[in-house]
Amino acid sequence: MARPNDEVEALLREYADLIAITGGDAFKARAYEKAARAIGGYPADIAGLDEDGLKEIPNVGRSIADKVVEYLRTGRMAVLEERRAKIPAGVRELIAVPGLGPKKALRLYEDLHISSVQQLSAALDADALADLRGFGEKSRENIRHGIELLRRAGARVPLSTALDTAEEIVAELSRVTGCRRCACAGSLRRMRETVGDLDILVAARRSDPFMAALCELPATAEVVARGTKKTSVRTAEGLQVDLRVLPQESWGAGMQYFTGSKGHNIRTRTIAVHQGLKLSEYGLFDAGSGQSLASRTEEEVYARLGLPWIPPTLREDRGEIEAALHGELPEVVTERDIRGDLHTHTDLTDGLAPLEEMVAAASKRGYAYYAVTDHAPRLYMQRMTDEKVLAQRERLRELAGTLGRMRLLHGTELNIDPDGEVDWPAGFLAGFDVCVASVHSHFGLGRGAMTRRLVRACENPYVNIIGHPTTRLIGRRAGVDADWDEVFAACARTGTALEVNAQPDRLDLCDVDILRAREHGVKFAVNTDAHAVAHLAQLRYGVGTAQRGWLTRDDVINTWPLTRLRRFLRKGG
Template identity: 45%
Template sequence: MRNEEVARLLREMGDLLELRGESSFKVVAYRRAARTVESMKEDLEAIAGRGELEAIPGVGKAIAGKISEFLETGRIEARDRLLQETPPGLAELLQISGLGPKTVSMLHQKLGVSTVAELEVAAREHRVRRLPRMGPTSEKNILRGIERWKKRSSRIPLGVALPLAQEILGHLRKVEGIGDLNVAGSLRRGRETVGDIDILATSPAPEAAIRAFVSIPVVEEVLMKGPTKASVIVEETIQVDLRIVDPRSFGTVIQYFTGSKEHNVKLRHVALSKGYSLSEYSLTRLADGEELFFDREEDLYHHLGMDWIPPEIREDEGEVEAALEGRLPRLVEPSDIKGDLHVHSDWSDGRHSIEEMVRAAQGLGYEYMAMCDHSHGLGIANGLAEDRLREKMELIRGLNEAAEGFAILVGTEVEIRADGKLDYPDEILSECDVVVASVHSGYHQREREMTNRIISAMESEHVDVIGHPTGRKIGEREAYEVDLERVLEAAARTGTAMEINAHPSRLDLNDRWSRRARELGVKLAINTDAHSTCGLSAMEYGIKTARRGWLERKDVLNALGLADLMKYLERG
């Protein structure tokens, strides 16, 4: 996205120059160049390679030099200098929706405002409304913009972004003429958090598609609306961008905007090595300048002599080399999952009965499900005392006699106590089909203590899976201190599976450690930890994390059919 990066930096330089009171001609020149660069279809690197940057309308010698500097070094020294010379708070104020350089400059001069915090105080004290061209409405909008700015400082969890994107895609699919349609960016790659939501589409009537997009009920504010691109705010703070692109370039464009940046840089090097220049719109043969267009990104990768690379692993972590050598893994798919090995019912802290959870799992086409309610040590979750667990076992055995083509596995999520001992004795654990051992308390133990605690649990012949192994909750709670390398080595030695907890607030193990587990030969269980029937749908988040960890079907415990799973669980 070099064109967009350059356009953003040029626009930022124009704003900073205006803040400093520089010549309006210079300010306008930077903004005009930014608009031109942003709307260009050809990649700036290709133009620079031909020495034709100054031929771009609105780009003179000085700005061309700065563009060239960025393409070569990744920075513009003049822009960095402007930032250093501008009070940090003033540059930050420009990020508040609705505040341009003129307004920021006036607020600074008239009210002495230099930071967002100072502006908020001035607005709440009703000093802003007394300024020229301001008023109560402007003041209210400024406060609203500040609140959004505060919230946007944090990234959006995947569990929030994905359902929202799916809702928007659902609306767009109903728009007449919409053809290709998909999310891009870090959301398509399945990152656990994303900055915003990028959507790409094709349409013979782009302006009509844009009008339909900005009219979707969830849209709260339209930031920008052009003939082929629009940006809106939904859910108070989340920015969603839609681009309508040329159908013949859709494959190249979605590859480019899916990223990651590092992956795209590596792909450009591959293209250059084969005599091409790759931009977001086309592949240009350097020998004769002929442009090649791809409506499918698979065809682009194949043309470069590579296997198509799944979006989740486009992070420049060896995937390009593997694709060139034909050794990419066949990543786990939703259809590979045969069951869920960690769900809860209303016997402990779940919302639905075992029978209701079973019907929901059967509706997903599963062969089995393990009912793993909490052990008695977790009183806050209504954990089961031994007699209640035995009562539940009897119920499950009766339900299994009536079930056809589906197995309800007797399970437990047993607490790993602070000393590493388990919440149930071996006698009752031996009667369970699946034992998931987890930590829910004592998070502040030192790394060595926590590591030994978990390894001690894995030494039990009855423990099959370690649940949410780091205890983290994204955006809420950091992982406890634990030496995961030692834990995974112990898991490989004891044959204990590690969980990828698919709940979007956990995604634990994460992608990096899941890949390391795979390298050590440790099995992974992708479980939802569902506490309700709708919680079973979280499996898609776990699968995305597993794919980002390069996991194949053979690496996933619950990709085994029932017979093979039971053999594995009974291996001791």
């Protein structure tokens, strides 16, 4: 069910990888990567665009537009298929291993005839890579860890992909005659960062029309099992979808039963047993008489168990039952609570849209404030200069009078050097409203050096937020190694917020780290790190992650009124 934009983005990224594998022009590979990102972030559906329309997208020139038009018209891209034919399938499999890369994958194939992840793992175990140039001990350890990341990901898909698919299916099934309710449950409703399968519930009198509709959806590639109570299909992307149809009167019980984690559900069923009750997807019943006591709403079910309603994102058996019993459940932050975005980019550096478009899109979201934080000069590929950033500041001031209630903040995303230093001297940094500082290089520093690096950045009086703190990319790159409790303590001590980055491949900090940092008294910023107008809508993934970390409005600085936020950004000054 991928959008044409997503399909083309994946194909262009693959083509860029294949150029790199075959030793092609690095600038050409980079051009295709940039075009892929631009098309993936383009807000409109590209299916209806001709060559001229495609060339309006940043970084898409005539040659790339021709290839995209060819794919949209024929379903194939000839140059990509030609490149694929030159590269063994095994090498293409190897480059999926985080930390390996196309050139090393090709060398493994040519020198050791390794053409699968399984063979690579066996070669590592046999120490067969030790004498291969470029595969030192640290490199081999990174590859080993990359294989583990790949295996852990398994058939799970990113939250954003699963949510897009689920919302399309729910929309289709909701149109079927007789549908009273239709919604997602399971790990997707709990907003887990990756999803193994989709649980979709329908409330209706008859199940057959819905089971048939699911099997006939264009996205359905395979029917795994079809029945009257449950039907399972698999999409073209390999995602399994399980559909269950319940009576309307059992809707609340079904949503409760199929949403919680295994641990959470064991706890609620145990509470029911101790009260002489039986809890199932059809309702909460008296174990002796079989009388139905609660089933229509989740609130009814939880209340009959002696509990308040527990937000789905908390149902992970991480203490939420105890908190509920003691009246200590947090009122978790919601998307409506977010008053502004404090980390976004424009085409002045690596964003895809001009300043005016990003600001206008933020204003339409009803924000009270909005920060533009383009990259600083030490991320050399972005070619930032003092003159450029000061000109941007002037333009922001010009725009400020046209926006009504929304206030514009001029910021920057600084680079944290290996020694903890950041771009620009103190006098220059003082001119920004907000400074996000992030690690963009030297990910392999040892634990002690990485910890000192991050702590020193926190201690900088002009650094307000540590962006995507662990630098992880889900399923592709592990987070950096640091003593995170020491970093969290430094953030709390210095008044430096930690970011919950909403990009679906980051979600950094993750929920577990948020829980730890919160114990230290850290404050957080839920930001999109948007590089395109469409990315502003990714806020919901960051909010979901924040909820899983039990964050409230008071924990999240960009839910605060601007006056309180500005006091925080002064870091006690």
